[in-house]
Amino acid sequence: MKLIYKCLSVLITIIFLGTFELYATHIRAGEIIVERISTQSLTFRITIIGYTDTGSTVQFGGGRLQFGDGIEVDIDTENDFNTKEDLGDMIALNIFVIEHTYQAPGEYVLRFQEFNRNAGILNMANSVETPFYVETKILIDPFLGLNNSPQLLIPPIDRAATGATFFHNPGAFDPDGDSLSYRIVIPKQDIDREVGAYTFPNDARHYVGLDFERANEAQTGRPTYTLNSLNGDLIWDAPGQAGEYNIAFVVEEWRKIGDTWFQMGYVTRDMQIIVEETDNERPELIIPKDTCVVAGTLLEEIIQGQDPDGHNIILESFGGVYELTSSPASFSPDPPIVQSSPGLLNFTWQTNCFHVRQRPYEIQFKVKDDPPPLNRPSLVRFETWNVTVIGPPPEGLAAAVQPGRAIQLNWDAYNCSNASVMQIYRRVDEFNYEPGPCETGIPANSGYELIGTVDITEASFLDDNNGDGLDPGANYCYRLVAVFPQPGGGESIVSEEVCAEIAADAPVITNVDITNTGTNDGTIWVRWTSPLDADPVNFPPPYRYEVARANDFEGNNGLTVVTSTTDTTFTDTGLNTRDEVFNYRIYLYDANDVLVDSSATASTVRLELEPFLGGIELNWSAEVPWSNNVQDFAYHYIYRNRVNNGNPDQLVLIDSVNVLNTGFNYLDEGQNNNVPLEEELEYCYFVTTQGSYGNDRIIEPLLNKSQIICAQPNDTIPPCTPVNLTLASCEEILQDLPCNVNFYSNTISWMMSNASECDLDIRSYNVYFAETLDSEFQLLANVTDTFYVHQDLQFIGGCYRVAAVDRSNNESEISEPVCQTLDAGCLVYELPNVFTPNSDGDNDTFKAFDTQGKCPRFVESVIFTVYNRYGKKLYTNENIGENDIFINWPGTTQDGKVLGTGVYYYEAEVRFRTFDPKVATRKMNGWIHLIK
Known part of the structure; x- marks a missing residue:
């Protein structure tokens, strides 16, 4: 609870809805904070923070808290509150803390509602009879890790002056290291119910008697009200009418897993701004430039505040760096004191490995002036200093060639034991690179490939190219990057490079x-x-x-x-x-x-074109054992036609691309001769790449050309749609297959329209597949032929559609579907009439035929029942799965009693896998002659 006393704001989000019968004026602002306090159970500490008007006789209480899982509690007595503190200026802080255990993972919205807000709020109707309502969402998901809500360290009550820009920052930090975003919302009085007649504080109705067109601080335009979505800076430039205003915003937390961002929850802050008239001028702050340090660096800075009126000032600082469990930052003087202007605040932080994370730490500094009573109110200014802590580079990397065309890598134990894994990167040929300040990981377009990941406790790796051996003659170069665990993430500076050359004992x-x-x-x-x-x-x-x-x-x-x-x-x-x-x-x-x-x-080098308005983008690629990202031969060359007026068909060099800077792509907008590309013309290209093995004995550069490919700028006209789609029938597919085959294929073919212009423009076809006509079709393959074999199927049912793709990547309308429905003719299941259970190894059980032409296929289950001639049930068996549908009845009763020679009767219900419900179930009846 130290934040409550240090900065009067500990945020743990809980919100609940309800209606209550206590009408009075008291609530100014608040929020809910949620903190998980157990790693074994889903137990959370929930903190409701409320600021009240001490001019009211009504105490905070009488509200209802809903946990989001169907459970709610009433807050009725003063004894429910952990903290009640009079802050002066008719403002009191109230903090209510409760623990709650959820029964299962899920998404829970905590809601708090209480009557009523304080009277006289200018930007809503009848605030004294309007409920106060806030909510917080928390996501509990074991696959995403532990989760706490963001904490808001700067109180939600602030003062502003008419005509002077107002600044506020909630001082939000996420204890899990999740990313935060901010957005403005309208204050609410209930679930999905906004307060009545709400207006934003910069609405013209709050500037009566003022020139609204020049009501900002500089008197150059209309007043503005903005919230920076990235750092939470809220700016109102500038207040008009004096009085009390309420605003609300949401602080959302996001966690990146792989390439996907997950919203982990949010906190809603409903805050009050008290605007007063004054001729006081706002104080100023001087803070350091944003910086990046390697873990282990001692960070010491001096922050200066000053007041243009010469008033005394108070300097404060907020942020998650002060709440860290390992080596938190500090500032002095702490607690803040009144200083003469200019004043100083000393910041100190001994960083360590546990501070490494992907996002910068946001450290808020606040300066508040302390004018005499006649110059009140006090004015403030916030500034945010971003500090990123990165991991030190791995050290001691060495490489040695091993038998079998392998390279053994070894390195020193990593300095930061809290890192999760070490990544191993490889490229062919050396790449001279010195990381810049705060530059972590592998640089883009450098040609390095991630080839392995080991636990951070390991310090070696054998590169044998996944058992295939490395390529002869290549000079392989390696670097390491340490990666830190989520949700904070982060990575290290890249290690120095080491190289080793594989013998050229093959071509x-x-x-x-x-x-x-x-x-x-x-x-x-x-x-x-x-x-x-x-x-x-x-x-x-x-x-x-x-x-x-x-x-x-x-x-x-x-x-x-x-x-x-x-x-x-x-x-x-x-x-x-x-x-x-x-x-x-x-x-x-x-x-x-x-x-x-x-x-x-x-x-070969494959070149692809993407037409745009007024231009064509080129992208090329190749899978080769040498490197096409070579510092000594960094340029690839672009050739195009329609350059030489005397020979427009000739492809000539128009430009070169430094692939280390831009990658394997180029946008042609006619910049080579300042002649724009014409939409009605077709342009053709090829690319020449340069590469090297990094081996002095192998000639370089290695020059290789792509195919010639053509496209038209802004070509948006699609080709015609394929027609006459056909599928081989299931009878044709199955007729020659033995019974033990469990994998099948569908062959689909099609034709193009008779319109010749379609054929000239088509480059390939997209084949789409869905299990049924009611399912969504998904792209299955892109082919250049007018047929496609869908292989390795356990079930041949399904539907297909085809679309044509032209040279500019325009896709035609998708064709009509064709389906393999598996009708009754393909669903074979036959039973014999005679079997001889005499243990001679021949025909000893009653089972389905499994000979050519009678193979049981696509059978999901069989329910088989045997009766005697009087209708008495003797045996029942249900087999599920294609390996168990043969029945194999040994000629016994259910309890194993051997039956004698005779005629018995059976019922069998066979269920097939098919999309046709009319043939999905087949009921069979017959007789069995049991002979011994």
């Missing part, structure tokens, strides 16, 4: 260069080096190479050997380089025709 692929773009006549030039570090004794030269090609950026899809050669270059022809991406690898054979090893895989 080193250096070029996958598109030399011609076409749909069936495209060509790609592939180049590699001989194995520079191969063992000539075990693997004698001369060497032979096989060049293998596969589809996509990486992987083995469509992998095929396209040539065998003793050269170190090859031109691959007859390809669809316009629409497809290919990757290559080189197999090495020695003089004895023994396969020695293979190179890494490297893909």
Whole structure:
């Protein structure tokens, strides 16, 4: 409770609604604060803070507090209050504290309502008969971690002067380190019910007799009333009519998990501003510039306040840094004292590792003047100083090459034991980089890839490329970043870089260069080096190479050997380089025709275009074993047509891009020759990349071109919609499949409209899928063919739709759906009439047929019952799941008694997985001849 006495504001949010019969004038302001006090149970301490008018004989009490879980309490007696303090100037502070345990996680809105507000509030109707109402929300979610509401450290009663800008900051801090945001709301009198006839304080009705058009402090415009959503600075520039005004705002807390922000709750503050007439001038504050320090730094600063009228001043400071459990900050003099102007406040904070977090600490400084009675009221000014504490860099990183094309990393134990994990980053080739002030983590566009994460207690990592081995000939460079746990988060300065080179004991692929773009006549030039570090004794030269090609950026899809050669270059022809991406690898054979090893895989460069109004954005990518983010060769080159007036089809160099600064993208707006792009024209491009292995023995830069691709600026016209969608029938799919197959595929095909202009513009197709027509269709794949095979299905039912995509990424309207419904013809389940349970290993149980043409498929469950000829039930069994639907009745009663030879009767209810409810259930009746 130290905040109650230190700054007269401890905030724990609880709010409840109700109606009461106590009509009097007393409540000025308040809020609710919520604090979790147990890690084992869902027990919270709830604090209601209320400021009252001591001119009223009514005491704070008689309100109702609702916990948000259906439980509520009445606050009826003075004994319920933990603190009651007369602050003078007809203001009293009242604090009510109660504990409450929730029974389950959830979202709870705490509400407090009490009659009545104090009389005479200018910006609402009949305030003396208007209830006071506030609410706070708290989210309890074990997956998001412990949660407390924000605490508001600066009291919600403040004074202002007519004609002078009013400043307020709630001094909010979140004990969990969550991010805070602020927004203005209208004060309420009940759930979802605003107070009557409310006006904001800068409304013209509060400036009667004044020039409203010049009523701000500078007398240059209308008065304003704003709240900074990021730091909580509330500014009213400037008050008009003297009197009491009530305002309200919400402080929301947000927690980032991964890339998603979750609202953890909020606190509503209903506060009062007392405006008085004065010729007093507002005091001034001089604070340090926002700063960033490494954990362990001693932060010492002097804050100065002064008053232009020469009045005495009082300097104070608020913020979460003073409430930290580990090495809190301090200021002096504390408690604040009246000082002559100018006055000083000394700030001291010994930071440590437990202070590291992603968000800056917001430290509020307040200066208040202390004028003589004739110059009252006192005026204040707030300033916020942002201090960010970051983790120190990991130290002692070393790298050593290991057998099997691996690199062992070791480093010193990290200085901050409260960090959660150490991230390991890798790139090919060195990257000289010195972090700037407050720069943490890996810099953007630097080419580093996160390859591993270990617990902060570990100090080693083996990089073997997930068991595949690192690429031959590459110089691998590493850096470390320590990451701190949520919700505060934060990370360290990056470590220094270390590098290690993998031996080039296999071919080193250096070029996958598109030399011609076409749909069936495209060509790609592939180049590699001989194995520079191969063992000539075990693997004698001369060497032979096989060049293998596969589809996509990486992987083995469509992998095929396209040539065998003793050269170190090859031109691959007859390809669809316009629409497809290919990757290559080189197999090495020695003089004895023994396969020695293979190179890494490297893909073509793929360029994509995104048309905009007046421009076209280029984005390109490739999966290669070298680095295309090289400091010595940082520029990639952009080529385009429609530049040379004498030969408009020629693609010429128009610009270069420093990919270390901008990444692999470029926006063409005609800036190369100051000629804007024309909307009705098509523009074609290709990009040349530069790369390196960081190996002095391998030639650099490695130059590789993308395909040529064209687009039209501001092309918003979509292509035509695909038509004639067809699916192979379920009978066709199942007819040749054995009974033990549990994975299936659907093949969908389509055609384009007969309109030729559609075909000319189409680049690919989006295939969408939904389980039923009533379900939402989701994007399944993007393909360049007019068919798609949906593979690895446990169930072939479902619906498909297709849309065409043109070269400018415009998508057509989606096609009509086609569905695989699994009708009765595909739902096979047959039972025999005879079985011989004589333990000879042949036909010993009664079970469903499982032979070709009679395979039971898509069966969800079978309820099977056996009767004797008199109708007496002998046996019942329910099998669920496709592995258990064969029945396998051994010819016994329910309790295991062996039945004799004879004829028995059965009922079976078979339930199939299908979207057609008319055939989803099949009832079967028949007889069974049991023979021994």
